[in-house]
Amino acid sequence: MGSGTFETAALSRRAMLRGGALLGAGAALGTLPFGRAALAHAGHWPSVIALADEYVAARKVANMVAVLGWRQRAPDVIARGTLAIGQTAPAGIDSLYRIYSMTKPITGMATMMLIEDDRLSLDQPLAEILPAFADMQVQKTYDGSITDLEPAEQPITIRHLLTHTAGLGYSIIQKGPIKAAYERAGAVPGQVTRLPLGAVFGRGDPAPSLTAFADNLARLPLVAQPGTRWSYSVSLDLLGRVIEVASGKPFDVFLKERLFDPLGMTSTWFRVPQGEVGRLTTNYGVMNGRPLPLDPARASVFLDAPAFPFGGAGLVSSPRDYDRFLQMLVGYGQIGGKRVMSEAAVRLGTSNLLPEGVSTKGTFAEGSGFGAGGRVGLGEQAGTFGWGGAAGTVGFADLRRGLRAALFTQYMPSEAYPIHGAFPAAVVKDLAAMAKAQA
Structure with a gap:
């Protein structure tokens, strides 16, 4: 990238919020x-x-x-x-x-503690906690069209959320229309700076509450069928909402x-x-x-x-x-x-x-x-x-x-x-x- 921009694509596919190496x-x-x-x-x-x-x-x-x-x-x-x-x-x-x-x-x-408390179970469908996640739609092509969709073949589970296999996306990972849709929906959980560097870091403004984040996310298509692909995602952020519903706090x-x-x-x-x-x-x-x-x-x-x-x-x-x-x-x-x-x-x-x-x-x-x-x-x-x-x-x-x-x-x-x-x-x-x- 040219001078005046951060080295590598900031928060790119391999550079974002992770510890892969x-x-x-x-x-x-x-x-x-x-x-x-x-x-x-x-x-x-x-x-x-x-x-x-x-x-x-x-x-x-x-x-x-x-x-x-x-x-x-x-x-x-x-x-x-x-x-x-x-x-x-x-x-x-x-x-x-x-x-x-x-x-x-x-x-x-924290999620494991609620499983220990019998408030959650590992293979429990997410929709039992957050009903808006029933009947999810899935992109037929990963990072492709957000209108060419098919029904989810199985429900998202707590296991899927813990392991980035729920089919959820990440605005710092996805490309094309689904990335833009995540940003419009405020499904961008994170912050970097007060400086006006949104274009560099590829972020929109987050939803105003954890409830709104979860509700907005449920209206977006999944990027992959649940339980079929490891794809780094916002699933741990969504677990924050699961934790507060399951715990009552x-x-x-x-x-x-x-x-x-x-x-x-x-x-x-x-x-x-x-x-x-x-x-x-x-x-x-x-x-x-x-x-x-x-x-x-x-x-x-x-x-x-x-x-x-x-x-x-x-x-x-x-x-x-x-x-x-x-x-x-x-x-x-x-x-x-x-x-x-x-x-x-x-x-x-x-x-x-x-x-x-x-x-x-x-x-x-x-x-x-x-x-x-x-x-x-x-x-x-x-x-x-x-x-x-x-x-x-x-x-x-x-x-x-x-x-x-x-x-x-x-x-x-x-x-x-x-x-x-x-x-x-x-x-x-x-x-x-x-x-x-x-x-």
Whole structure:
């Protein structure tokens, strides 16, 4: 693209709110023979340190904070840089980051809690909760005409929503008339900046409420038959509406009461309180290889009330908070001896929930399965679960080996730098060194 526009198609098919590369390298965890003795070497993360030093010293990013932990032990923290380029306030474990699609695993686990409560079931038709989604119509051609349609051959289910197999679209993924229809309907759950850059980021204005979002979405055609294709979508945002109907509480209230408060996630919000702006990082747009302020902290769109709580891409969180979420996962629902979710719900949510016959081949989730809002490893890599965000954040948990790891920085589009893959690769390299040291 020419000068004056962000590198790559901003939020393009591979660059948007996702973490597709993260488990491609992270899956190598399954091949490493490290065990209890390796814990003695925890804290030695030279490859992760080198990655952070490289990016911050070159001023490609303002900061990088990596948080890595074993089972229920306190995390190792690697922090480099400042809250914004040219500022002096250092970034750290309590700084605030736009985690975008790392919101999806949180929404996924909230859904698993309602399945655990018998308020939902995995293969329950969505129309039992939201009747407007009965009798859906489907595009005969993916991203083709929005008038050449056919009836859905099976109902959308909760499983489909969790795994991006419902046939729903995404304005940052789809092309042609269906993309325009999503934007007209306000089915664009997410926000980037107060700056007038809608044309660059391919977004319209979101619907005024979660109810309106769901109702408008139900009137749009599906892009694929339910249960037949993995296609990244707004399904986790729609689950926000499902959660509030099934629980009888607003979606954001449910998250606070059932996840954030019990986990001690005191710095995770859909809207950053004005009094916390001093901890908020600046988000950058990479243009011609240079980071330029895209969402400055003190003028951030995340200081405004969002149209509704975006369950697919709406949260701001701190590295400390997100580590507590991952710590709960590697604890199979427990953290610090306190149970937040059942072990069964965690095991199910971090397992491969894809409908039979659906493959991720040819997608940016290729080589993996998909669970409750996150990518899961298969075979030797089973037990690895996580996802990344549009502004460079990435996080995963290896439940089998008790490892949790996350990296926080802020730049868009995520593909401007290869961090989604480079961070897990650095973790694996350091784990290999630990394994060699114990041999």
